Amino acid sequence: MKHNFLNIARSTLPERLVDERVKDYEEYATRMDDESVKQQAARCMDCGTPFCHVGDMIGQETIGCPIHNYIPEWNKLVTKSDWMGAYHRLMETNNFPEFTGRVCPAPCEGSCTLGISEDPVAIKSIERTIIDRAFEEGWVKPRPVHRRSGMTIAVVGSGPAGLAAADQLNQLGHSVTIIEKADEPGGLLMYGIPNMKLDKDVVRRRIRLLEQEGIVIRTNIEVGTDVTVEALRNQYDAVIFATGAQKQRTLGIDGDDARGVEMAMDYLTASMRERKGESLPSMYDAKDKNVIVIGGGDTGADCVATAIRQGAKSVVQFGKHPSKGLLRAPEKPWPLQPDTLTTDYAYAESLAVYEKDPRTYLIRSNQIVTIEGRVTGIETERMTKVVNPDGQATFFVEEDSIETYPADLILVAIGFERPEHELRKIGVEKTTDFQTATENVFVAGDAKRGQSLIVWAIREGREVAEVVDAYLDTCKTELKTSS
Ligand SMILES: Cc1cc2nc3c(=O)[nH]c(=O)nc-3n(C[C@H](O)[C@H](O)[C@H](O)COP(=O)(O)OP(=O)(O)OC[C@H]3O[C@@H](n4cnc5c(N)ncnc54)[C@H](O)[C@@H]3O)c2cc1C
Numbered sequence: 309m310k311h312n313f314l315n316i317a318r319s320t321l322p323e324r325l326v327d328e329r330v331k332d333y334e335e336y337a338t339r340m341d342d343e344s345v346k347q348q349a350a351r352c353m354d355c356g357t358p359f360c361h362v363g364d365m366i367g368q369e370t371i372g373c374p375i376h377n378y379i380p381e382w383n384k385l386v387t388k389s390d391w392m393g394a395y396h397r398l399m400e401t402n403n404f405p406e407f408t409g410r411v412c413p414a415p416c417e418g419s420c421t422l423g424i425s426e427d428p429v430a431i432k433s434i435e436r437t438i439i440d441r442a443f444e445e446g447w448v449k450p451r452p453v454h455r456r457s458g459m460t461i462a463v464v465g466s467g468p469a470g471l472a473a474a475d476q477l478n479q480l481g482h483s484v485t486i487i488e489k490a491d492e493p494g495g496l497l498m499y500g501i502p503n504m505k506l507d508k509d510v511v512r513r514r515i516r517l518l519e520q521e522g523i524v525i526r527t528n529i530e531v532g533t534d535v536t537v538e539a540l541r542n543q544y545d546a547v548i549f550a551t552g553a554q555k556q557r558t559l560g561i562d563g564d565d566a567r568g569v570e571m572a573m574d575y576l577t578a579s580m581r582e583r584k585g586e587s588l589p590s591m592y593d594a595k596d597k598n599v600i601v602i603g604g605g606d607t608g609a610d611c612v613a614t615a616i617r618q619g620a621k622s623v624v625q626f627g628k629h630p631s632k633g634l635l636r637a638p639e640k641p642w643p644l645q646p647d648t649l650t651t652d653y654a655y656a657e658s659l660a661v662y663e664k665d666p667r668t669y670l671i672r673s674n675q676i677v678t679i680e681g682r683v684t685g686i687e688t689e690r691m692t693k694v695v696n697p698d699g700q701a702t703f704f705v706e707e708d709s710i711e712t713y714p715a716d717l718i719l720v721a722i723g724f725e726r727p728e729h730e731l732r733k734i735g736v737e738k739t740t741d742f743q744t745a746t747e748n749v750f751v752a753g754d755a756k757r758g759q760s761l762i763v764w765a766i767r768e769g770r771e772v773a774e775v776v777d778a779y780l781d782t783c784k785t786e787l788k789t790s791s
């Protein structure tokens with residue numbers, strides 16, 4: 309198949325019809341047929357200097373794939389129908405392509421060279437098809453570890469960072485135990501990202517494989533409460549904290565402790581627990597309620613989609629920033645992310661169900677309106693954003709713009725605290741890179757970077773594994789020299 313970027317249009321994974329999918333919590337994106345995926349892969353120009361796999365930061369922005377996936381290479385293999393070859397190439401850099409192929413925001417596509425003049429290659433859709441096909445064909449099997457090093461490692465936290473670190477270290481022959489405070493492993497893959505984006509059986513399937521390969525997972529144990537860091541240090545040769553950054557920011561306005569004001573993470577977790585057969589506490593049920601989601605990010609969008617499925621009367625999402633443009637902004641030249649307005653799954657669903665985009669921009673929440681301690685509304689004002697030549701933004705409140713929205717349920721999704729404070733509470737002091745102030749204790753993932761992306765968590769897991777492996781090597785050498 310020739311390079312067909314001139315005559316084949318970009319297309320991504322098909323999505324289930326909105327009217328149908330809002331009736332359940334199953335994944336909204338489905339499989340693309342093999343022939344279409346081959347055509348999409350053939351759009352890759354195989355350009356001389358690809359940026360799609362660079363994976364670095366320019367300022368706050370990710371350029372290309374943080375785990376340096378060999379994208380042009382697997383594109384070529386797919387065009388030749390060498391699906392197994394593509395699968396093996398993919399697994400060289402990505403421990404969990406079935407997660408990223410579903411929920412990665414695909415910074416690779418923003419940096420695709422074809423994207424300079426045309427729509428970029430549908431990299432994420434191709435990635436998901438390669439791995440889904442590999443599972444269907446039975447190519448994904450436990451990889452037994454034949455030689456053990458005798459070294460033991462505890463990984464605290466079983467999100468993508470902890471799982472990736474455990475996978476890498478286990479394959480190197482070390483004995484790894486994951487310690488997780490929740491009742492089921494997976495971190496935000498399990499209790500955070502809704503099933504509509506990432507089916508929990510997809511997460512369980514990977515965790516089962518890791519266990520079959522020898523990783524031990526112990527749940528319902530909270531480090532700092534049930535076991536001390538010191539006890540872990542004594543029991544294991546190295547300890548990695550991949551505990552995430554899940555402490556949410558609170559509103560800090562009058563009335564934010566009223567009944568009916570809930571944190572987005574508690575709400576999403578309760579909905580996921582309901583999928584597992586637990587009953588949904590009424591405070592997390594949006595049925596027939598006017599729902600306000602405060603926070604314009606992805607967590608807010610996941611709340612919108614969940615509230616729609618619960619049968620909310622109305623859903624409005626407040627954002628602090630103005631609406632993005634439809635075209636790449638001049639201050640976001642390639643290979644930066646274009647940061648354009650997109651209609652994500654949740655917004656498409658809101659348009660279908662309520663005939664309205666839920667997003668409301670440049671809103672400041674002033675106070676929660678309550679009657680007898682229960683929320684009935686929220687008072688807001690409109691803002692204007694002014695950016696100075698240095699790129700610094702200031703928000704001004706518009707005069708006479710006070711408005712009160714009716715609300716029965718307010719979901720707070722305004723971001724997450726930095727992780728340092730939570731780590732310090734259990735006695736872990738982050739220093740440089742993956743090292744902490746304590747010799748054999750390391751930190752990775754959101755616990756190190758702050759709330760980020762799955763693909764970054766996987767990279768962190770892989771990198772901390774390298775650091776820990778080198779550390780264990782040094783320990784071995786020191787032991788030999790002293791004996
Ligand atoms: C609602 C939501 C939606 C998101 N959607 C996306 C998306 O679509 N795409 C994307 O790329 N990213 C998304 N993210 C971000 C992504 O999920 C995170 O960046 C990623 O999961 C971080 O991985 P991690 O392993 O560092 O931490 P986490 O996934 O947060 O896992 C940390 C684990 O550590 C455990 N833990 C914490 N403290 C202790 C302790 N003391 N003892 C034992 N265990 C402990 C926690 O229970 C948890 O299981 C989303 C985040 C949220 C909140």
Ligand code: SF4
Nearest residue numbers: 373408412414416432
């Ligand atoms: S992991 Fe994300 S950034 Fe990397 S190739 Fe896949 S979709 Fe692109």
